[in-house]
Amino acid sequence: MPEPVPRADAAEARRVAVDLGERSYDVVIGHGLLDRPAAWESPPVGASALIVTNSTVAPLYLNRVLPVLRERHRRVHSVELPDGEQHKDWPTLNRVFDALLQARCDRGTTVYALGGGVVGDMAGFAAACFMRGVPYVQLPTTLLAQVDSSVGGKTAINHPMGKNMIGAFHQPRVVVCDLDTLSTLPDRELRAGLAEVIKYGPIADWAFFEWIEQHADELLAREPGALQHAVTRSCEIKADVVARDEREDDLRAALNFGHTFGHAIEAGLGFGVWLHGEAVAAGMVLAAELSNRLGMIDEQTGARLAALLERCGLPTRPPALAADRFLELMRLDKKARDGDILFTLLNGPGRAVVRSACDDLVREVVERTPQRA
Amino acid sequence: MPEPVPRADAAEARRVAVDLGERSYDVVIGHGLLDRPAAWESPPVGASALIVTNSTVAPLYLNRVLPVLRERHRRVHSVELPDGEQHKDWPTLNRVFDALLQARCDRGTTVYALGGGVVGDMAGFAAACFMRGVPYVQLPTTLLAQVDSSVGGKTAINHPMGKNMIGAFHQPRVVVCDLDTLSTLPDRELRAGLAEVIKYGPIADWAFFEWIEQHADELLAREPGALQHAVTRSCEIKADVVARDEREDDLRAALNFGHTFGHAIEAGLGFGVWLHGEAVAAGMVLAAELSNRLGMIDEQTGARLAALLERCGLPTRPPALAADRFLELMRLDKKARDGDILFTLLNGPGRAVVRSACDDLVREVVERTPQRA
Numbered sequence: 001m002p003e004p005v006p007r008a009d010a011a012e013a014r015r016v017a018v019d020l021g022e023r024s025y026d027v028v029i030g031h032g033l034l035d036r037p038a039a040w041e042s043p044p045v046g047a048s049a050l051i052v053t054n055s056t057v058a059p060l061y062l063n064r065v066l067p068v069l070r071e072r073h074r075r076v077h078s079v080e081l082p083d084g085e086q087h088k089d090w091p092t093l094n095r096v097f098d099a100l101l102q103a104r105c106d107r108g109t110t111v112y113a114l115g116g117g118v119v120g121d122m123a124g125f126a127a128a129c130f131m132r133g134v135p136y137v138q139l140p141t142t143l144l145a146q147v148d149s150s151v152g153g154k155t156a157i158n159h160p161m162g163k164n165m166i167g168a169f170h171q172p173r174v175v176v177c178d179l180d181t182l183s184t185l186p187d188r189e190l191r192a193g194l195a196e197v198i199k200y201g202p203i204a205d206w207a208f209f210e211w212i213e214q215h216a217d218e219l220l221a222r223e224p225g226a227l228q229h230a231v232t233r234s235c236e237i238k239a240d241v242v243a244r245d246e247r248e249d250d251l252r253a254a255l256n257f258g259h260t261f262g263h264a265i266e267a268g269l270g271f272g273v274w275l276h277g278e279a280v281a282a283g284m285v286l287a288a289e290l291s292n293r294l295g296m297i298d299e300q301t302g303a304r305l306a307a308l309l310e311r312c313g314l315p316t317r318p319p320a321l322a323a324d325r326f327l328e329l330m331r332l333d334k335k336a337r338d339g340d341i342l343f344t345l346l347n348g349p350g351r352a353v354v355r356s357a358c359d360d361l362v363r364e365v366v367e368r369t370p371q372r373a
Numbered sequence: 374m375p376e377p378v379p380r381a382d383a384a385e386a387r388r389v390a391v392d393l394g395e396r397s398y399d400v401v402i403g404h405g406l407l408d409r410p411a412a413w414e415s416p417p418v419g420a421s422a423l424i425v426t427n428s429t430v431a432p433l434y435l436n437r438v439l440p441v442l443r444e445r446h447r448r449v450h451s452v453e454l455p456d457g458e459q460h461k462d463w464p465t466l467n468r469v470f471d472a473l474l475q476a477r478c479d480r481g482t483t484v485y486a487l488g489g490g491v492v493g494d495m496a497g498f499a500a501a502c503f504m505r506g507v508p509y510v511q512l513p514t515t516l517l518a519q520v521d522s523s524v525g526g527k528t529a530i531n532h533p534m535g536k537n538m539i540g541a542f543h544q545p546r547v548v549v550c551d552l553d554t555l556s557t558l559p560d561r562e563l564r565a566g567l568a569e570v571i572k573y574g575p576i577a578d579w580a581f582f583e584w585i586e587q588h589a590d591e592l593l594a595r596e597p598g599a600l601q602h603a604v605t606r607s608c609e610i611k612a613d614v615v616a617r618d619e620r621e622d623d624l625r626a627a628l629n630f631g632h633t634f635g636h637a638i639e640a641g642l643g644f645g646v647w648l649h650g651e652a653v654a655a656g657m658v659l660a661a662e663l664s665n666r667l668g669m670i671d672e673q674t675g676a677r678l679a680a681l682l683e684r685c686g687l688p689t690r691p692p693a694l695a696a697d698r699f700l701e702l703m704r705l706d707k708k709a710r711d712g713d714i715l716f717t718l719l720n721g722p723g724r725a726v727v728r729s730a731c732d733d734l735v736r737e738v739v740e741r742t743p744q745r746a
Contacts, residue, residue, distance in 0.1 A: 047711040090463055101534040106709050129502075131707045132529065132540045133620075156505065161474040167505045168541065247506075334504045336479050338420040 013039050014228070016235040018151065019243040023171045027151055027235045029228065033178040034061060034139065037068050044135040044173050046108040049073040052096055052123035053114040054083040057141055060184050065114055065139065073110065077103040081119065086272035088118045088158045090166075096126040110135050110173075116142035116189070117149035117276060121167070124155030128170035138172045141181040143193025143227075144277050147200075147234035148255075150175045152242040158271055162332040163263040169247055177235070179227055191313045192277025194219060195258075197230050198308055199284060200237045202301070203254045206350035208233055213304070216311050253335060254352035256344040258284030261318070264329035268321045281314035290357055290365050291345040301349050323366040327359055386412050387601070389608040391524065392616040396544045400524055400608045402601060406551040407434060407512065410441050417508040417546050419481040422446040425469055425496035426487040427456040430514055433557050438487055438512065446483065450476040454492065459645035461491045461531050463539075469499040483508045483546075489515035489562070490522035490649060494540070497528030501543035511545045514554040516566025516600075517650050520573075520607035521628075523548045525615040531644055535705040536636040542620055550608070552600055560686075565650025567592060567685045568631075570603050572657060573610045575678060576627045579723035581606050586677070589684050626708060627725035629717040631657030634691070637702035641694045654687035663730055663738045664718040674722050696739040700732055 013030030026041070033039055049069055053062055058080045069076045079099035081092050100109065111134060113123035120138055127136035138150035156167025182190065197219075201209020211229075212219070218226035238255065245251035262283030265274055274282075288302035306316045318326075327341070335342040340356045347353040386403030399414070406412055422442055426435055431453045442449045452472035454465050473482065484507060486496030493511055500509035511523035529540025555563065570592075574582020584602075585592070591599035611628065618624035635656030638647055647655075661675035679689045691699075700714070708715040713729045720726040 090467065094463065097532055097539055098534075101532060101538065101705060104704060104712065106711070107707060108710055129539045129541060131538060132527065132542055154505065159470055159474060161471075165474065165504060166470055166502045168502060169505055331477060332474060334480060337481055338479070339477065 014232050016232065016239050018171070018239040020171060020246055023153075025172060025174050027175040027177060027239065029146075029177040029179065029231050029235065031179050031224065033176050034064055034181070035068060037072065040174055040176050044110045044137070045072060046110055047073060048075040048103065048105050048109045049077070049112060050096075050100055050103060050105055050109060051076065051078040051112045051114050052081065052119055052126065053078060054081045054119050056083040057115040057119070061114060061141060061181065065112070069112065075103070077105070081122065083118075084272045085118055085158070085266065085276060086270065088122060088271065090157060093122050093126055093157055096122060097130060100126070100130050105130070105134075107131050107134055110137060112137045112139055113150070114139045114141065115145070116140065117145045120145050120150045121155050121164070122157060124153070124170055124172065125157060125167050128155055128168035133170065135173050136170070138175040140175065140177055142185055142189055143182055143231070144189070144196050146177040146182075146231050147193060148196040148238065150177070151235055151238045153246070161267070162329070163266050163271070164334070177231055179224060179231065182222060182227060187313075188275065190220070190222070192275040194312045195277035195281040195284070195309065195314050197234050198305070198312070199255075199257055199280065200234050202284070202288070202305060202346050202349060203257045203344070203352035204237045204241070204350060205233070208237075209308075209349070213308055216308065220312065253342075253344050253354045256335065257346070257352055258287050260330055260333050260335065260341065260343050261286040261326070263333060264326050265319060265321065267329050268325055269319055274315070274319065278315050281309045282316060282318050285309065285316045286318060286365055286369060287343060287345055289369060290343060290362065291347070293361055293365060294345065294355070294357065296345060296347045296353070297349065301346065317370050318366065320371050323363040326366050327362060387605050389605065389612050391544070391612040393544060393619055398545060398547050400548040400550060400612065402519075402550045402552065402604050402608065404552050404597065406549050407437055407554070408441060410445065413547055413549050417483045417510070418445060419483055420446060421448040421476065421478050421482045422450070422485060423469075423473055423476060423478055423482060424449065424451040424485045424487050425454065425492055425499065426451060427454045427492050429456040430488040430492070434487060434514060434554065438485070442485065448476070450478070454495065456491075457645045458491055458531070458639065458649060459643070461495060461644065463530060466495050466499055466530050469495060470503060473499070473503050478503070478507075480504045480507055483510060485510045485512055486523070487512045487514065488518070489513065490518045493518050493523045494528050494537070495530060497526070497543055497545065498530060498540055501528055501541035506543065508546050509543070511548040513548065513550055515558055515562055516555055516604070517562070517569055519550040519555075519604050520566060521569040521611065523550070524608055524611045526619070534640070535702070536639055536644070537707070550604055552597060552604065555595060555600055561648065563593070563595070564686045565648040568650035568654040568657070568682065568687050570607050571678070571681055571685070572630055572653065573607050575657070575661070575674070575719050575722060576630045576717070576725035577610045577614070577723060578606070581610075582681075582722070586681055589681065593685065626715075626717050626727045629708065630719070630725055631660050631717075633703055633706050633708065633714065633716050634659040634699065636706060637699050638692060638694065640702050641698055642692055647688070647692065651688050654682045655689060655691050658682065658689045659691060659738055659742060660716060660718055662742060663716060663735065664720070666734055666738060667718065667728070667730065669718060669720045669726070670722065674719065690743055691739065693744050696736040699739050700735060
């Protein structure tokens with residue numbers, strides 16, 4: 001039986017706890033939260049704060065967040081980064097360090113990440129490194145950041161040779177998902193975020209996958225109740241996985257379904273050409289095909305996944321990238337060990353496993369999947 | 374009663390335990406250790422390793438360490454950085470990331486830091502960030518690195534506006550202090566290391582200070598037994614402080630005696646003009662004078678400290694740097710909070726405290742201490 005769409009209640013925020021001992025925190029999900037910091041409860045206090053945002057998000061939300069944070073911190077500074085994955089690099093990160101030092105920030109300063117996944121990754125990594133660690137808060141404004149990247153404490157920048165190669169585990173103090181911010185999201189970004197929402201079904205909760213199949217139109221139409229349920233369920237699954245394996249020794253690799261191929265697509269095309277969620281969508285189709293070739297899922301499971309991604313306007317075919325280039329890039333994947341690529345695959349619908357696969361089979365999967373024109 | 378100089382025993386290495394729960398490790402101190410990895414016990418194993426060293430140390434020791442590590446790891450790579458504090462920056466750090474990726478290193482790769490404090494800081498920070506954290510081993514070859522920077526897991530690079538501003542806490546798996554490497558150390562570097570050895574007396578163990586007073590000539594003559602005792606006692610004190618306060622919430626700030634003024638000297642003159650130990654020596658004299666003005670130590674304690682530093686050929690006067698420039702730079706110190714500079718001062722010989730001091734008093738201390746010509 002499909003779960004019904006819960007009613008969106010503007011007054012009532014949902015809370016998902018990320019249980020990590022003394023590093024525990026809540027993900028707060030609701031409407032109008034950016035203006036209601038009382039709903040966040042107990043974010044860090046301190047004399048100073050730095051908001052890290054980008055040139056797209058700043059005109060929309062910075063002036064709403066500034067006065068709210070000024071009630072909490074005596075000095076609130078901000079720094080605006082250029083928008084896009086191609087800027088998730090050291091020179092851009094260094095602008096955050098420059099801003100922190102120019103504003104005479106100290107170990108008591110809180111960093112706020114106001115934006116999508118790139119802003120969250122960079123603000124979080126800067127907070128991890130500045131004076132060897134200061135607190136930070138995630139204020140994600142994209143679907144992808146709300147359902148995935150803002151939760152779990154992974155922060156990083158890219159290296160020209162690979163995605164997220166330089167980073168830290170650094171948990172935020174609170175994650176505040178204001179669903180209202182999704183109303184300003186370009187369609188392409190909304191769809192990219194849906195790729196990560198869809199991901200949670202095959203790896204952990206097939207009933208959730210079926211719920212998405214039934215409510216994809218409402219999600220694409222940004223129906224508030226559907227979005228609230230999708231964000232909440234995604235955060236619940238992520239929080240559960242992260243609580244059991246914070247530093248990806250084992251279980252957490254499940255969240256990487258589609259990402260081994262996906263990161264290779266991003267690095268191979270140049271960061272920012274495909275959005276992260278788009279690369280993950282095509283990557284999931286390849287990973288499902290590989291799972292099928294290894295006899296772990298039937299063809300129908302992969303076909304349903306591809307059909308849902310397609311319905312959400314996401315790419316289900318890889319870009320024009322040679323199989324050997326895929327292999328070369330994937331050998332640098334963070335899961336790889338001693339030259340063996342490890343893939344997060346499906347072992348039945350709703351169950352992820354980490355496995356290696358021989359190069360020939362991977363090459364065949366890449367070559368037999370028609371490339372995107 | 375002065376402690377006698379223990380006999381140096383080439384066969385027997387000392388072990389100092391750094392007790393940090395699951396991050397615990399040993400500091401192994403002895404002669405000829407670089408060639409005897411059996412004496413290290415349980416460093417990480419894994420298919421690959423990267424040795425980070427510099428252009429001064431590589432010709433001396435790299436070819437001794439390479440074959441030894443090749444017995445432990447199938448692939449052993451190395452990267453040679455330029456020598457000097459002025460290179461403890463991002464572009465140089467990035468050469469370590471380039472080397473790791475070009476050599477197809479992965480999460481199982483061990484990074485070895487072969488060199489002094491700068492190499493240790495950069496290799497350690499690279500290990501902290503590469504793929505969000507890989508194991509590393511410290512092989513310190515300078516006195517300063519053996520007695521201070523290689524122990525305790527502080528890693529960092531400099532920012533033009535301040536020393537060690539960007540970094541991480543990342544504990545090594547083992548620290549191997551081969552005292553034989555001190556025989557190739559330039560005199561100036563030996564003296565700079567003695568500044569950190571001397572530091573442990575006033576902050577934690579006045580009897581050790583008196584031992585150094587009595588054995589300074591042997592230390593300057595590099596008498597093996599004297600060096601072994603100095604390194605071991607320094608590491609014991611540091612290990613004890615770090616075990617009680619790994620992340621410098623409180624107690625660990627004691628180790629920063631002389632460093633608030635010292636870091637300002639390094640940043641104010643430009644990194645690398647004075648060696649770190651030299652800046653700390655002059656910084657300790659200023660901090661002792663400030664402690665005296667605040668009524669916490671008598672004049673004689675400060676005078677004995679200055680006399681010992683002088684005997685060791687270390688600067689006891691600050692360079693030509695205006696008092697206001699000192700204040701400006703120290704406001705960026707990592708201990709500062711909300712614009713108040715916090716100093717590690719002496720509250721009696723052998724006892725450190727963290728205190729603020731009004732700008733006027735600090736200015737007076739800087740201005741009344743004759744500057745170095």
